Amino acid sequence: MxxxxxxxxxxxxxxxxxxxxxxxxxxxxxxxxxxxxxxxxxxxxxxxxxxxxxxxxxxxxxxxxHKQPKTYWVQVEGTPDAAQLQQLREGVMLNDGPTRPAQARLLAAPALWQRDPPVRFRKTVPDAWLELTISEGRNRQVRRMTATVGLPTLRLVRVAVGPHxxxxxxxxxxxxxxxx
The missing domain is CATH 3.30.70.580 (Pseudouridine synthase I, catalytic domain, N-terminal subdomain)
Structure with missing residues (x-):
């Protein structure tokens, strides 16, 4: 099952x-x-x-x-630029070693349920959404990857594991x- x-x-x-x-x-x-x-x-x-x-x-x-890809929608603090997205695509160096390359792209704000508690809104700090697909699963990996490229994670939603x-x-x- x-x-x-x-x-x-x-x-x-x-x-x-x-x-x-x-x-x-x-x-x-x-x-x-x-x-x-x-x-x-x-x-x-x-x-x-x-x-x-x-x-x-x-x-x-x-x-x-088995390299099951895991896809996440990630709300990040800041506005990603081409260089930051490219860093994610090439893999970043974390304290436990380099990550495998990821698929990374900007995403329009997805229609999601309200989170309880909501993500703290700040008028002066922009945010954006990324779709990030990785093929490994280290502890808090997505959060650490986005932080490494200067885009702290605000909200993290896994939308797929392999075909599921x-x-x-x-x-x-x-x-x-x-x-x-």
Whole structure:
């Protein structure tokens, strides 16, 4: 079984949380029993999270050797220029080594759900949206990549993992999907 889930902002990618006070987890969304997250999406990120009850499928979805592309819509602080986009496309040097090249392009502001809490608006600081596709999945990689090129991330929404897409799922909604 493969589940596509739109993980809301501020939800952990696990079913339990031992912190005090406890934070929202996947347990609150009526997901089928015996599934677990195939990969991660940070607490402060939103969007597509795949869950499965199949260990082989989870490995295929998450192992860097399989190079499953992950596509994100990223709201950044600032106005990206051609040089910054090119840096992202060529790969950037992070503290844990260089990233693989990414696909990066400017994106018109997408029609997304309201985030709770909303991204802080500042009249004097412009922002823009990027579509960024990467083929690796280091800790907070997209945020670190955009910061490295001078474009701090304000909002991060994963819209696809390989052939699997959000396709209209609202935050907290899920559906069973074909495991290609």
């Amino acid at each position: 493969l589940i596509a889930f739109n993980k809301p902002y501020g939800v952990l990618c696990q079913f339990t949380d031992r912190s005090r006070p406890p934070r929202p987890t996947l347990a609150g969304f009526g997901l089928p029993a015996d599934v677990y997250a195939a990969g991660r999406l940070d607490f402060d990120s939103e969007g597509l999270l795949l869950l499965t009850d199949d260990g082989r499928l989870a490995h295929r979805l998450t192992d860097p050797a 897409r959000l396709d209209g799922l609202q935050p907290g909604q899920w559906r069973e999907t074909a495991s290609s």
